[in-house]
Amino acid sequence: MTTKTTAEEPEQTVVRPFAAFLQEQSGGQLHDELSEKLHGLIEAIKETGKGGSISLKIDIKPIAGTDGRTLTVTDSVAAKLPKTERPKSIFFATDDGNLSRSDPRQPVITGLRELDTPATKTQLRSAN
Template identity: 40%
Template structure:
């Protein structure tokens, strides 16, 4: 493979062509987004995707030319949202305390002890 094929059937390297789409902006963006993807994957521990789409369409009015555009999309992994445990009642309402669990009468919340006036021996 060469950058500029001079024989019929010779394939031009994809990277060389990619460097020319939108003046290299697509290749530069792909490199930046790939770096972000690697960081996100290593931080979160889940897979992600980098999607490169190249659109090729005929150029209107010129049968020997094509419009070529590129787009790069990052689908980075996301951390799982923090979840809390809730219970539901017979009406479908969510609450923190289990409505099916009996409460022990006489229990109350005790405040934090104050050790400021305690002397040590």
């Protein structure tokens, strides 16, 4: 927006705050979406200890047949959240090419049983 001043003063351009545009675009949905994505990003960063980002794309085009002052404005928001590490498992390769949770080369111990000794009967001793 340009304001006219006296002949001695140059013209001044008043720049509208970007935040005001964000709150009005798409009936306020853009501002709400950005707020939610920012909140989700911060939670994911706290959980993973890794960084992420939010990208805002705004497309502005003149409407054909107008004087160039009537514009369409569209937006898109993308969030890149940090990925959580998936848990790892240990498997052993068998001779026939399969995976096994137990080592096929390790002998299986049989005949083990749990003792029924109450903890109160066991006394700890110290060696001084």
